Amino acid sequence: MRKSALSLLLLLTTLFVTAQENTIVPDGYNKFYFADGKVSSEGFMRDGKPDGYWKTYWENGVVKAEGNRKNFELDSIWSFYDETGKISLQITYLKGKKEGIRRTYREDEVIEENFSNDIKQGLTINYYPDGTIKRSVNFENGLENGFAREYDSHGTIVTLIEYRRGFIVDRENINRRDKNGMKQGRWKFFYENGKVKTEGTYRDDKRNGxxxxxxxxxxxxxxxxFVNDIKQEEAPELVKLDVRTDYYPNGKVKTVGSYIGDVPEGIRREYAENGEVKAAFTYRKGKIIAEGIIDDEGVKDGPWKEFYDDGQLRSEGNYRNGNRIGKWRFYHPNNNLEQEGNYNNQGNPDGTWKWYYDDNSLLREESFLNGESEGIFTEYDENGKVIIQGEYIAGREEGLWKYQLGDQREEGTYRGGMRNGEWKYFYDNGQLAFQGSFIDDNPNGRHVWFWPNGKKKDEGEYINGMKTG
Structure with a gap:
């Protein structure tokens, strides 16, 4: 089992950082000291290895980290503190792996992440200092998936972001106010289940449209x-929102659809005589934006097509019991292919997926195994040059990765989805821009930054993400 950042931190700070001789008690309680005689760490050893409860200290005597080991593995809650004693990080472990909540405390926010078997799962929530939600996003197997919501300090959702396997596929700014506090633009209100309850447009704090x-x-x-917040009772296009039902001669329902005047709006279902939904369409202002079966419970099934507002095809594939299955294709507004790949019977991406720029050139190629990234990942710029390349194992980055980000090149190694080992950044002239090591994504050891001419720009010393010099 790989060592965690805490394991390495404890060993480094308790066993090797001290400048005076310490006698290790292989089975019993140990104390280690700084050069000035102050305690640097203390805890139990068993068979010469840390076990049980341990504490490490800053040189001013304040506790730096504390937590328990069980059978030599990290267990329960580990807590980290800054030099003033203020808590900065809490991680819950089970058998050496993150299991449960990890909380990161910052000046302007608190971040709560959920882990299962060392992998981020479920909601990650950022909080304002007063405890109100700042941002929430769902994770599946370590990657953002579904909708993220960003909130203002009053608790109003102001941004909706849709993720698909870690990539942003849509972003919408909503519920915004101007400097005078007036509502402007698109507003949406939600049910507790996250579904939209009401949506419309405001201008200078008044409903319009x-x-x-x-x-x-x-x-x-x-x-x-509405016009200037006044409801238009006689608006000809909204004389009545009709839900119209047609029947077979035997009295059974044939079709159900909603209309604004004579223009279809919303879901229209067509039924067979046995009562099964045989076709369904979703309309917006009389135009079909989706075509496929939706049963009375809202579950999608069978062949499906989705369309842009102008009628251009947006996506096509099949659903089974609400899950995408088989081959799916997604299209740019200009009708060129945007993305293609397969879903397995559980609705998870499987096999090779490809993304394209709107001129049909390849943007990204990635492989999945039952919803998790697995194998070589490659991303290209619009000229076909590789800008990101590396390997995924079980949904997490592993081994050497290389990035070309604008005029800067980066390369380094991952272990379990986190930076581990040495990383280097280079300017476009090949000159080293940065060099430093990481343990589980945390800066560790000496980090050095350079100017394009090779001269040193800055440097710092870190222990498990905390700057010490």
Whole structure:
């Protein structure tokens, strides 16, 4: 089992950093000291290795880190503190792996991350200093997946970001106010389950344009038109929102659809005589934006197509019980292929996936195994030059990775999705720009930055992410 940052930190700080001779008690309680005689760390040893509860200290006597080992492995909550005694990090472990919540404390926010078997899973939430939510995003197997929400200091959602396997596929700014506190632009209000309840546009704090209301399943239930916050009762295009039902001669439902006047809006379902949904369409202002079966519970099934507002095809593939399966293709607004790949029967990406620029040139190539990145990852610029390359194992970066970010080149190694070992950055002239080592993504040891002419720009010493010099 790989050593964690805490293991290495403890060994470095307790066994080797001291400048005076210490006698190690291989089975019993040990204390280690700084050169001035102050305690640097203390805890139990068993068979010559740290076990049980340990503490390490700053040179001013304040506790730097404390936590427990069980059978030599990190266990339960480990806590880290700055030199004033203020907590900076808490990590929960089980059998040497992160399991549960990791909290990072910063001046302007607190970050709560959830881990399972050392992999980030579920919600990661950033909090403002007063405890209100600042940002939330869902993780699956270490990658962002689904919708992220960003909040202002009053608790209002101001940005919606959609992720697909760690990549941003859509971003929408909503619920914004101007410097005078007036609502401007697109606003959305939500149910507790995250579904949109109401959406519409504000101008100078007044409703202007169409406002739509939905039920908790996402079905459109009403549309109203406002001008300067006054509801237009006689708006010809909104005389009535009709839910129209057609029937077979035997009285069974044939079609159900909603309309604004005579223009389809929302979901329209077509039923077979046995009551099964045989086709469904989603309309916006009379245009089909999605085509495929949605049952009465809102579950998608069978062949599906989704469209841009102008009618251009956006995506196509198959659903089974609400999961994408088989081959799927996604398209740019100019109808050129944007992304293609396969989903397995569980709805997880599987096999080789490819992304394209809107001129059809290859942007990225990546392989998946049951939803986790697995194998070589390569990303290209618009001229076909490799800008990122490395390998994933079980959804996490592993081994040597190389990046070409603008005029700067970076290279270094990952272990378990975190930077471990030496990393180097280079200017476009090949001159070294940075050199330093990391342990589990935390700066460790000597870090040096250089100017383009090779002269030293800055340097610092770190222990497990904490700058010590």
């Amino acid at each position: 169409y406002f739509k209301e939905y039920d908790e399943k996402g079905n459109l239930t009403d549309v109203s038109k």
